Amino acid sequence: MKLPVIPIIPVKANAGTDAGGCASAGCGSAPDALAHLPDEIRRKVQDHPCYSEQAHHYFARMHVAVAPACNIQCNYCNRKFDCANESRPGVVSELLSPDQAVKKVLAVAAAIPQMTVLGIAGPGDPLANPERTFATFRELSERAPDIKLCVSTNGLRLPEFADEIAHHNIDHVTITINCVDPEIGARIYPWIYWNNRRIRGVEAARILIEQQQKGLEMLVAKGILVKVNSVMIPGVNDKHLPEVSKLVKAKGAFLHNVMPLIAEAEHGTYYGVMEQPGPTAAELQSLQDACSGDMAMMRHCRQCRADAVGMLGEDRGAEFSLDKIDKLDTQDIDYASAMARRKVVHEEIIGKLEAQRQWPAAKVGVGGTAITAGRPVLMAVATTGGGVINQHFGHAREFLIYEASDMDVRFIGHRKTDLYCSGGNSCGEEESVLDKTIAALAGCEVVLCAKIGYEPWGALEAAGIQPSGEHAMEPIEDAVAAVWREMLAAGKLATPAAMKKCA
């Protein structure tokens, strides 16, 4: 396994003087999680929050929901509802026309200089709405040439549109590939619309898989970056996904993103109604590890909506709602000067990231004492971004999870505390938010935050999770490594993991 790592093995004496220079390298991925990629590809993704773990702390993305139609059915999707309390792919509040979408992008790009990426991801399949999708791309590539364009698709019509995708300078495509075996596919996709017919079962899955694979090959041949998304469905494709990972990697996909199934009865999806369980955090992590091989795995995906705006994990969509966009006159947006401002902001961030990449990898080990073996420890971190511990425990809607060991500090993933739903009448959960948060942190032994109240402190301790506000405003990996060393010194890591299993 070649995972993004930051060694905290002993460092050479002279490196110890570098202590002041440590800044976060992002989510514990080595200063560069995508280091194995050729320079050319790395340059393309270094400011893409969805592709680069590092970048997602600093750059923002937006999706415009211009593509409502879909040409397949997935068992984890139900297009009927938009519950205001939830946030999952396939769901949007407002559909935009291509004109409205362009206006919205210009407005957001002018207001949020960190915005680098515009994606079309639905709420249906962008390539089942080719006119609307490509009209939006065409206009944007002219009017906002500094914005990277990307598209997500189920792949059914990808071979048909590969040329057009290249033509619009779309250099990033995400294909959702849940299987390469039609028998498994038949349990994920009840039907597809193909050649003017609704086709069901194994035959439908066979056609879909064939088109996805062909599309992947065509895009790679054109030099377009392809990321593959897979939804992990326990008992359906969980054992099969390592094979998918191997195959798509061999064909040239540069990143594989294994996401957990989201299935709640109240979503009205097939899996939700049939009570198909999603994976636990531990199961997801173990599959991600199994799939990683020497390919970059993505662990920071937030499974955002097709109309999300802002940094990954946040959604500022409400600031740019349709009524506000409609009142806007594009003449009023001075995009040229906004673009100049954006350029400065981007170069500054890229410079910072580049500098981090150059640092000796062993920076965390500052202190010089040899580290003896201790068991790995999971720690949760509350952060609003920027790679430092800077969020109040009670304000965190998600926690970043790190694993510290004698080898390294590595980013494992994130856990949401509101579990896609903040409650409300329809959701009928009696559990308190604190209980839910503690359940979401199962398996973690430490939680690092900027501050924490008296009540949650006690509850966390009672649950076997040690809260700490001592490392407020420190770079995440440094703090995680320091806490691990403290635990080691205190003899807490000598015993084999008496860890509670991840929920």
Place this chain on the structure above:
Amino acid sequence: MALIINHLCTCCDACLHVCPNDAIRAEQPYYLIETTLCTECLGEYAEAQCAAICPIEGAILDELGVPLNPPGSLTGIPPHKLAALQRIEMQLQK
């Protein structure tokens, strides 16, 4: 002879793209099939195209009001689970 779209329609556009007769109008709150233009795709395709791509069970009816995609036919959700789903949907529509 024409098909009908009812209130279950989510205005997802899928049928608009595939109707060979341009018979579907993007009306609100749900789409409308122009009876004078709809041929039910007879002689053109083996299946009425709108009904072949529509993801919503019960949203497209024949002229007798019979759904072309009856409950359970698209999602595969078995009948004994459909009632529970309907309750959820009713609750969400409130």
